[in-house]
Amino acid sequence: xxxxxxxxxxxxxxxxxxxxxxxxxxxxxxxxxxxxxxxxxxxxxxxxxxxxxxxxxxxxxxxxxxxxxxxxxxxxxxxxxxxxxxxxxxxxxxxxxxxxxxxxxxxxxxxxxxxxxxxxxxxxxxxxxxxxxxxxxxxxxxxxxxxxxxxxxxxxxxxxxxxxxxxxxxxxxxxxxxxxxxxxxxxxxxxxxxxxxxxxxxxxxxxxxxxxxxxxxxxxxxxxxxxxxxxxxxxxxxxxxxxxxxxxxxxxxxxxxxxxxxxxxxxxxxxxxxxxxxxxxxxxxxxxxxxxxxxxxxxxxxxxxxxxxxxxxxxxxxxxxxxxxxxxxxxxxxxxxxxxxxxxxxxxxxxxxxxxxxxxxxxxxxxxxxxxxxxxxxxxxxxxxxxxxxxx
Ligand SMILES: [Fe+2]
Ligand SMILES: [Fe+2]
Numbered sequence: 001x002x003x004x005x006x007x008x009x010x011x012x013x014x015x016x017x018x019x020x021x022x023x024x025x026x027x028x029x030x031x032x033x034x035x036x037x038x039x040x041x042x043x044x045x046x047x048x049x050x051x052x053x054x055x056x057x058x059x060x061x062x063x064x065x066x067x068x069x070x071x072x073x074x075x076x077x078x079x080x081x082x083x084x085x086x087x088x089x090x091x092x093x094x095x096x097x098x099x100x101x102x103x104x105x106x107x108x109x110x111x112x113x114x115x116x117x118x119x120x121x122x123x124x125x126x127x128x129x130x131x132x133x134x135x136x137x138x139x140x141x142x143x144x145x146x147x148x149x150x151x152x153x154x155x156x157x158x159x160x161x162x163x164x165x166x167x168x169x170x171x172x173x174x175x176x177x178x179x180x181x182x183x184x185x186x187x188x189x190x191x192x193x194x195x196x197x198x199x200x201x202x203x204x205x206x207x208x209x210x211x212x213x214x215x216x217x218x219x220x221x222x223x224x225x226x227x228x229x230x231x232x233x234x235x236x237x238x239x240x241x242x243x244x245x246x247x248x249x250x251x252x253x254x255x256x257x258x259x260x261x262x263x264x265x266x267x268x269x270x271x272x273x274x275x276x277x278x279x280x281x282x283x284x285x286x287x288x289x290x291x292x293x294x295x296x297x298x299x300x301x302x303x304x305x306x307x308x309x310x311x312x313x314x315x316x317x318x319x320x321x322x323x324x325x326x327x328x329x330x331x332x333x334x335x336x337x338x339x340x341x342x343x344x345x346x347x348x349x350x351x352x353x354x355x356x357x358x359x360x361x362x363x364x365x366x367x368x369x370x371x372x373x374x375x376x377x378x379x380x381x382x383x384x385x386x387x388x389x390x391x392x
Contacts, residue, residue: 016320037213037295044209050150051202058157058215062223064164076271077170084177084264089257091188099250101196103138104131108247110141115245115332124322126314136313140332142193143309144242146201149189151235154211156182158227159265165220166272174268181261188254196250201308206299221276225289225353228269230296233347233376236262237340240388245332256385263381266347270376273351290353294361297344301337301365342370350375 043049049056072078103110118133128136159182163175193200214226236259243255277286310323318326327333345367348354354362354371362368 037209037292037299040209040213040216043212044205048205049212050205050208056212058212060161061216061218062161062165062220063218065167067167067169071169073168074170074271077168077174077268080264080267080271081170081174081177084174084181084261087260087264088177088180089184091184091191091254091257094257095188095254096250097191097195099196101248101250103141103197104134106134108249109137110246110248110251111137111332112245112247113137115140116326116330120326120329124318124326126318136309138197139199139309139312140306141242141246142197142199143201143306144238145189145193145197146199146308147204147207147304148235148238149186149193149200150203150207151211151231152182152185152189154207154215155227155232155235155265156186158211158214158223158231161215162220162223162227165223167220168272171268171272178265178268181265185258185261188258192251192254204304204306204308206304210296210299221273221281222289222292224269224273225293226296228265229273229347229351230293230300230344232262232265232269233344234300234340236266236376236384237343238336240343240384241332241336241339243385244388244391245335259384259388260381263376263379263384266343266376267380270347270350274377277352286352286355287357290355290358293348293353294358297341297348297367298365301341304333341367342373343376345370346373346375350377 102108113133115137118128121128156179159175159178163172163179166172166175190200210226210231214223214231217223217226239255239259239262243252243259246252246255277289281289305324305327307320307323310318310320310327314323345354345362349371359368359371362371
């Protein structure tokens, strides 16, 4: 037995969480990435600022940009703005809130049983009765939707900042529709969690880290990259996965409506950043963004381990490392990762942040297989939903 295994379990679990954080520092490809993510990681992972039950203050350091002439400066964005106006909906009246949701009803499962591998859990020494299995899935879906909610809260703040900072007039008026969309998403996810599931989990430390980093960054294009491309791109994949998996009709309709909105947001990110990366950035600046995007992609792939569910269910019965093994191998989580990166990688290619220089790094983590798929400027929300329905 190594020294690590001889320590009491609680001490081991605390050490385990520190080791995970140290790994983030080791894996960072450049000093710029570490400078940008490091302080946020300290606040998120070490001090757990998102979990202290008090509001978070993010000092804003970006510059607002106003051209009083209201120039028509981007035809495609203007068209997207017109679509966004027509696509508005009222979360209060549009969705069938009278639907009776019973999270433990096996006839209308929120998640299919195969989402996690209960045999695997048994091999790790934990046997759950069928009723307990249902309850664990209820926790997992509550956790997922809570992270969606907190992501939407971040998106609401980031969309407002981006609307101020973006140097395009057509970008600003589109941005205003996004601010409204995100407010609606916060409203509907919160209402579903609160009224229908009766469960809201705190923000995951890694999600906090990413939001913290992009809220504080003074560079508007970093906010864009972080929110419109990384967080929103992954959210779009995650919403789609849950939309396909759940049998609960109210949740399905809610997710479908949110997907229609989100597709516009990612489209906005791709249009705006593609021009900016190609025309305005020096090669060194472009490389910094390229590295940053890769680090954040890894952070998102490797670190959404649902520790909040672990703490609720298994702390003291299972080590953090064993939980990580279990949740990483869960078929549902596997599906999430697949769909999320299928959405993200083509967008990074499209905006010019996947040059041959970084491709080997993506290859190594198995993400190059998504390289040639369609980017968000080629995929409307309607097409996405149709694709999901067909696969279903
Ligand atoms: Fe949203
Ligand atoms: Fe969004």
